[in-house]
Amino acid sequence: ATASFQAPLGQIPPQIGCARDYEVLARRFMAPPSYEYVAGGSGTDLTVAANLSAFTRWALYPRLLRDVGAGHTAVTINGERFAHPIFLAPVAFQKLAHAGGEIDTARAAHATDTCLVASTLSSCPLEDVARVAGPHRWFQLYFQARREDTLDLLERAAQEGYGAIVVTLDATIQAASLRALRAGFRMPADCAAANLRGHPPAPTVELKAGDSRIFQGVMASGQAPTWRDLAWLLGETTLPVWVKGVLHPHDACALAAAGVAGLVVSNHGGRGLDGAIASLDALPAIRAALEPGFPLLLDGGIRSGADVFKALALGADAVMIGRLQMYALSVAGALGVAHMLTLLREELEVCMALTGCATVADVRPDALARIVSIA
Numbered sequence: 001a002t003a004s005f006q007a008p009l010g011q012i013p014p015q016i017g018c019a020r021d022y023e024v025l026a027r028r029f030m031a032p033p034s035y036e037y038v039a040g041g042s043g044t045d046l047t048v049a050a051n052l053s054a055f056t057r058w059a060l061y062p063r064l065l066r067d068v069g070a071g072h073t074a075v076t077i078n079g080e081r082f083a084h085p086i087f088l089a090p091v092a093f094q095k096l097a098h099a100g101g102e103i104d105t106a107r108a109a110h111a112t113d114t115c116l117v118a119s120t121l122s123s124c125p126l127e128d129v130a131r132v133a134g135p136h137r138w139f140q141l142y143f144q145a146r147r148e149d150t151l152d153l154l155e156r157a158a159q160e161g162y163g164a165i166v167v168t169l170d171a172t173i174q175a176a177s178l179r180a181l182r183a184g185f186r187m188p189a190d191c192a193a194a195n196l197r198g199h200p201p202a203p204t205v206e207l208k209a210g211d212s213r214i215f216q217g218v219m220a221s222g223q224a225p226t227w228r229d230l231a232w233l234l235g236e237t238t239l240p241v242w243v244k245g246v247l248h249p250h251d252a253c254a255l256a257a258a259g260v261a262g263l264v265v266s267n268h269g270g271r272g273l274d275g276a277i278a279s280l281d282a283l284p285a286i287r288a289a290l291e292p293g294f295p296l297l298l299d300g301g302i303r304s305g306a307d308v309f310k311a312l313a314l315g316a317d318a319v320m321i322g323r324l325q326m327y328a329l330s331v332a333g334a335l336g337v338a339h340m341l342t343l344l345r346e347e348l349e350v351c352m353a354l355t356g357c358a359t360v361a362d363v364r365p366d367a368l369a370r371i372v373s374i375a
């Protein structure tokens with residue numbers, strides 16, 4: 001029993017008044033070990049906390065008398081026009097949250113004109129997801145141990161009309177989540193990586209808490225991708241290739257020079273290196289280091305439309321939502337995810353209207369004030 005206590009079909013619990021409420025309510029809708037697995041990060045959750053608190057250090061400047069009557073949230077990135085800049089991040093194993101899993105999420109994305117980034121580690125096959133997803137669907141790729149398996153994923157994604165590849169490079173080692181371990185989390189048998197049936201086990205090294213051989217094991221595995229693998233990937237597909245997991249401006253510049261289509265500033269929602277810089281804190285230096293207009297997404301810690309606004313103001317072209325989609329899925333399936341996305345978009349629209357920004361292009365750093373608190 002993975003998914004447990006969904007709200008009756010078609011019913012949004014009355015407690016949900018804003019997107020973030022799904023986070024609060026999900027505790028009651030998910031099995032406790034699954035909730036801990038989703039909510040937690042690696043190690044002691046330093047980066048999970050940093051991602052959230054980074055947003056609290058910025059405040060919005062309301063502006064007066066501006067005409068936003070013809071305003072809208074549409075953005076165009078690499079020639080693709082999106083109704084709004086709120087994408088769904090790749091999140092693995094969605095059947096943990098709801099029996100409908102990624103199929104429900106894809107339906108919600110379609111219904112709300114949202115760009116969906118489907119995970120390699122989806123618990124529903126990418127072919128089934130493509131059938132219900134809208135036109136804006138991208139595929140998140142993890143390098144597989146064997147190149148032929150990576151190619152298999154690439155070819156299937158292209159075949160099924162995924163419009164871009166987002167290769168995630170920050171999770172070559174699966175660091176232990178102490179919260180998940182302590183809650184006794186184990187992946188249920190009915191929740192498996194449906195895209196990888198027939199592939200040998202994933203190249204990630206799973207670390208157990210207290211394993212003294214961690215360092216040796218990691219260094220010896222030799223399976224983490226390198227710049228050579230990225231160059232190979234770029235030569236193997238005609239789809240635009242984004243890189244997810246960038247935090248250092250030097251990496252950002254080198255990746256742009258290597259020919260990637262765009263970058264996702266991300267620390268994997270605090271599930272990679274514990275103690276890593278918050279993604280919002282990393283964003284301004286990366287924006288400044290790149291050519292103006294180089295496509296940038298950000299994820300990590302976004303829980304409200306105001307958070308979306310802050311990321312846009314600091315230089316992201318769009319954002320991706322991770323955990324909130326699992327929370328909304330657990331509470332009310334496809335309807336919950338669609339409702340959560342609608343709430344986020346409305347919250348963003350309110351911020352844009354009251355800051356006098358008619359379009360996303362108007363959302364600039366001068367809309368924000370840096371708050372320095374002395375505790």
Ligand code: FNR
Pocket residue numbers: 037038039051089090091092119120121140168244266267268269270271299300301302320321322323324326
């Ligand atoms: C993730 N994330 C992730 N990223 C990725 O590239 N491939 C994946 O399969 C997954 N799987 C996954 C599972 C779960 C349960 C979580 C919480 C996260 C990371 C995800 O794409 C995104 O970077 C973060 O979730 C963003 O942070 P927030 O929005 O969760 O704070």
